[in-house]
Amino acid sequence: MQVRMFSFKRYRKFILPLIILLTVTEGAAVICGATFGKLFEGLYRGIAFFGNMYPPDWSAFSEMLEPALQSIVIAFLGTVFGALMSIVFALLAASNLSHPWVRAVTRFLIGLERSIPEIVILILLVAAFGLGAMPGVVALSLGCIGMLGKLLADIIEEIDPLMIESIESVGGNKLQVIVFGVLPQIIPNIISYTLFRFEINIRLSVLLGAVGAGGVGYELDYSFGMLQYHRAFTAMIIIIAMVFGTEQFSYYLRKKLKMEGALK
Amino acid sequence: MAKLTLPSKKYRQKMTVFSAVVVAVALACIYTNFNPLGIFLEFHYVRDLLGEMTPPNYHVLSDNSSTVMAILQTLSMAFLGTLYGGVIAVIIAFLAASNTMPFRAIRLTARFALSFLRVIPILVVILIFVIAVGPSTFAGMLTLVIVTVGNFGKLFTEMIENVDNPPAEAIFSVGASRMQVIRYSIIPQILPTLIANLLFAFDVNIRAAIGLGIFGGGGIGFQLQLAKSVLHYKDVTAIVTLIIIMVIVVEKISDYLRRRILGEGKLR
Secondary structure (H helix, E strand, C coil), X not given: CCCCCCCHHHHHHHHHHHHHHHHHHHHHHHHHCCCHHHHHHHHHHHXXXXXXXXXXXXXHHXXXXXXXXXXXXXXXXXXXXXXXXXXHHHXXXXXXXXXXXXXXXXXXXHHHHHCCCHHHHHHHHHHHHCCCHHHHHHHHHHHHHHHHHHHHHHHHHCCCHXXXXXXXXXXXXXXXXXXXXXXXHHHHHHHHHHHHHHHHHHHHHHHHHHHHHCCHHHHHHHHHHCCXXXXXXXXXXXXXXXXXXXXXXXXXXXHHHHHHCCCC | CCCCCCCCHHHHHHHHHHHHHXXXXXXXXXXXXXXXXXXXXXXXXXXXXXXXXXXXXXXXXXXXXHHHXXXXXXXXXXXXXXXXXXXXXXXXXXXXXXXXXXXXXXXXXHHHHHHXXXXXXXXXXXXXXXXXXXXXXXXXXXXXXHHHHHHHHHHHHHHHHCCCHHHHHHHHHCCXXXXXXXXXXXXXXXXXXXXXXXXXXXXXXXXXXXXXXXXXXXCHHHHHHHHHHCCCHHHHHHHHHHHHHHHHHHHHHHHHHHHHHHXXXXXX
């Protein structure tokens, strides 16, 4: 018996999605102006450009350390204040703690924040406050609300209701319920999510720096603008080291917290 | 029973960490000249800006076609970045997974490539691509390809390594080649999760694409930057609302598709 390798019946349900996908891809490629000719030309130029950049300018290394520290500090402050704000939002957005109307409004705000990219927030804040660390910190903290607020609110809704009930039954008010019944249960989650958000914020602070929050991102953008490619290469090395370092650091902390169960 | 001492060791430990964080925050605030109350003290700046920003000028949509085109550019940039990035990520993931790639050297190289791409920040990538292909939507798209591979390559590798082994062993034992094992055992198992993750990647990339516009990636981010730098704040408001609507619509569509794919398992 001859076994047919390709049977139409088997792949039938894939054909319509495939046609749609190909059409959309082609349309998008036209809009983007993406062609393979341009890709190869670009690859050639990109590799030549790396040759241009190659020996990093080590004399700029020490000048870059301070902006790098600034970026880390901005990310750190943004994460701390953002986490504090997220906790407030999460408490207001949890169905077992707050009024349905408050919950609906808070959830809407969290969803709205989630759909605004941090860089847009930063551009608006720079327009309001001018350049500097402050719009960076505020943009990063606002950016936390969308992610941390939602995650923490979902966690609060799933906590053990017994603890809340027992505190309420002995006459605890809302604040006491939150401080003694809710927060102790979610603190490990808060810490691990906050550390995770810190990794994201480090990356974002590099990006935001280039738009006007200062720090090492600004140095990189500036060096590219001034065509000082060797200097830019140094900045790149520092940025990559910074991102890698904080990632390892937060991974280490999270693993340690998980193993020891400390801070519970 | 442990000896009860007050304050307990755990409490002291907690307090040490807590006060260390407070001190660090205070130092950081002093270092960057950041005054947490400043946002309230200087709130009149925000109020002034909001006054300038309203009412939003939606004529940007009808006056010239560049805004609509920019939205399309951002969408297609994110779409192509996700698609090609996803395809490349899957290929590298197959090379990096221990159950599909028998050669250790290739596996380690692929893993190294993935972890290297993961730590490169998006700013570095876009600046290089702007030099390589010129400031255009194409540069933004290539950046998103790289970023997608970096973000999702490792996840896909783990996905491939975590598939159920028995089906693969079953068809291997009746004489299937390695390619056939991949085709008939691994791909059917990972396809739904893979597509769901790519839809999620599209969500992420839309947001990234807006940011890329500012650094020469074209699209709606570029329009936003342009409107802001010529101080047309009414246009800025309009563009920001357009961005929000775009992101929410894309999120809803991808949520719907994801639920269909994961829920009913139609494409399995």
